[in-house]
Amino acid sequence: MYPRIIEHVEPLAYVKDQSNLSSIEATAASKTTWLIPIVVTIGGPLFGYDTGYISAVLVTIESSLGHVLTSSEQETATSFTSGGALAGAVGAGLTADRFGRR
Incomplete structure (x- = not known):
């Protein structure tokens, strides 16, 4: 048996009637939905x-x-540099909230 050759495929039209879509599919993406993956990607x-x-820096420390x-x-x-960056970010955020511009 030879496979059937498809010569032409009709494109699907954009769904204008959203009544048959679930609520998650009908919901538009918000700015936060785009912002979170961008920040995580960076x-x-x-x-x-x-x-x-x-x-x-390790070469400098050795010398x-x-x-x-x-x-x-x-x-x-x-590891300490990553941990120090975490502690510094938390400390900077708390300091900015406490003493920052009001």
Whole structure:
């Protein structure tokens, strides 16, 4: 048996009658719906940038301390930078709320 060859496909018309759609399909996307994925998407490259930046700092730390850092020391320094960024962001937000412009 040979497969049937489809020569022409009729395009579906845009659904103008939304009565048969569920409520989630009929709901328009809000600005927040677009903003959240954009902010989350930007977070990935920023995390990669931070991790790449710390590699240059690790070389400077090694030359300042005078000995080669072990793998666990490098991991600890890298983790502390991410943890410090988290604590700094929370602290900056609380400080801005408390002492910021009113």
